[in-house]
Amino acid sequence: MERRTLLTLVVHGGSVLVGVVVGLPALIAGVFPALRRRRGESWRPVGQLSQFPVGQTQAAVIEHEQADESEPRPLARQGVYVWRPTDEEVVVFSRSCTDLGCPVIWDAGSQCFYCPCHGGIFARDGQRMAGPPDRELHRYVNRVREGVLEVDVYSVPPIA
Numbered sequence: 001m002e003r004r005t006l007l008t009l010v011v012h013g014g015s016v017l018v019g020v021v022v023g024l025p026a027l028i029a030g031v032f033p034a035l036r037r038r039r040g041e042s043w044r045p046v047g048q049l050s051q052f053p054v055g056q057t058q059a060a061v062i063e064h065e066q067a068d069e070s071e072p073r074p075l076a077r078q079g080v081y082v083w084r085p086t087d088e089e090v091v092v093f094s095r096s097c098t099d100l101g102c103p104v105i106w107d108a109g110s111q112c113f114y115c116p117c118h119g120g121i122f123a124r125d126g127q128r129m130a131g132p133p134d135r136e137l138h139r140y141v142n143r144v145r146e147g148v149l150e151v152d153v154y155s156v157p158p159i160a
């Protein structure tokens with residue numbers, strides 16, 4: 001092989017390699033924006049921790065913001081349930097049933113979550129008790145900053 005041909009192959013091969021390394025992540029992010037969004041964290045306030053009494057389960061709402069104008073607008077408001085089993089522990093449940101995603105309803109009398117769609121029932125701690133769901137309610141990763149309860153909205157599956 002001539003020296004000139006070898007040099008041409010090396011230059012062109014290097015160009016292709018650089019193009020793949022630089023362009024592939026951008027291509028994946030452009031074609032699959034949902035994958036890109038789920039990689040990071042997105043913290044949203046749920047409310048003052050003091051508004052959720054210890055030992056109780058209460059409905060709350062997450063207000064979403066559109067992080068990037070180019071992205072499709074997410075749901076503006078998303079319902080969750082906050083349970084404080086102890087003073088130190090806070091659990092934030094997704095309202096979406098783990099069967100097909102219908103919003104579950106908390107019943108304080110029976111201390112259970114009910115799904116109106118197909119009769120799924122979940123215990124106070126989110127464990128599946130009856131019906132078609134095959135797993136417990138999804139829990140958001142949460143934290144408390146300066147007295148405000150926050151959740152990472154990407155810590156549960158998209159339908160949740």
Ligand code: FES
Nearest residue numbers: 097099115118120
């Ligand atoms: S969607 Fe909840 S039981 Fe089917």
